[in-house]
Amino acid sequence: MSGASVGRHSVADHVARWLQLLVDRGRRSDGLLQSGRAWETQYAAGRWDFLAQLPELARFSVLAGYICHLKPGAAVLDTGCGQGLLLGRLPNSCYSSYVGIDVSGSAIAVASKQQSERSTFLIADCEEYSPAENFDVIVFNEVLCCLRDPLRTVERYARRLKPGGLLLVSLCTAARGSATILWRLKRAYATVDEVRVVHAQKKVTWVCLVLCPAGP
Ligand SMILES: C[S@@+](CC[C@H](N)C(=O)[O-])C[C@H]1O[C@@H](n2cnc3c(N)ncnc32)[C@H](O)[C@@H]1O
Known part of the structure; x- marks a missing residue:
């Protein structure tokens, strides 16, 4: 793999990590406002x-x-x-x-x-x-x-x-x-x-x- 390709990969990884962080932050910001189905799944799994x-x-x-x-x-x-x-x-x-x-x-x-x-x-x-x-x-x-x-x-x-x-x-x-x-x-x-x-x-x-x- 060339140096340029390694560089492109690490930039892509970096961007992907940031995107994931933003998605996670968005999810966290929903807090407890979630669907009835989500509550159902969580109770069934013993989370509460x-x-x-x-x-x-x-x-x-x-x-x-x-x-x-x-x-x-x-x-x-x-x-x-x-x-x-x-x-x-x-x-x-x-x-x-x-x-x-x-x-x-x-x-x-x-x-x-x-x-x-x-x-x-x-x-x-x-x-x-x-x-x-x-x-x-x-x-x-x-x-x-x-x-x-x-x-x-x-x-x-x-x-x-x-x-x-x-x-x-x-x-x-x-x-x-x-x-x-x-x-x-x-x-x-x-x-x-x-x-x-x-x-x-x-x-x-x-x-x-x-x-x-x-x-x-
Ligand atoms: C954090 S738990 C608290 C449960 C219980 N009141 C307690 O204090 O231990 C939030 C509860 O609200 C229920 N809940 C969330 N949204 C609801 C809605 N729109 N209508 C009825 N119950 C809801 C959830 O299923 C869950 O049982």
């Missing part, structure tokens, strides 16, 4: 099983604590409920009914093992789903960063709150777009309470918010 592990416990406990303290006996809707972990961490006495929806059939199949006369799990896209009933608490637990139009979705569900009903949000600060979503939520709704859960070893922070449409 870590959500049931100890480092995630604190944010579930905060959300469950808010429900028990602020709306004991609540009718709860959990959007993007995944494998139903929040229901598993909710004491029986704290809710009267629970509906969990998620776009992934694999996640709902696992969640449905907890189904009872007071709880239902449905495969549904929360950007399209319209519940038939109203709720005391509507939960957006690590789902807003997965949606095309998170604020419009929250607004649509807020209309399904009973009088005095609450919106519960958990957002991992590392998720793309989380700061903007938080800022817009706090402008649109009254903040009843807000905490930050920091996992010291994993260096992950979640913001847990209680919001109220008509002021506290």
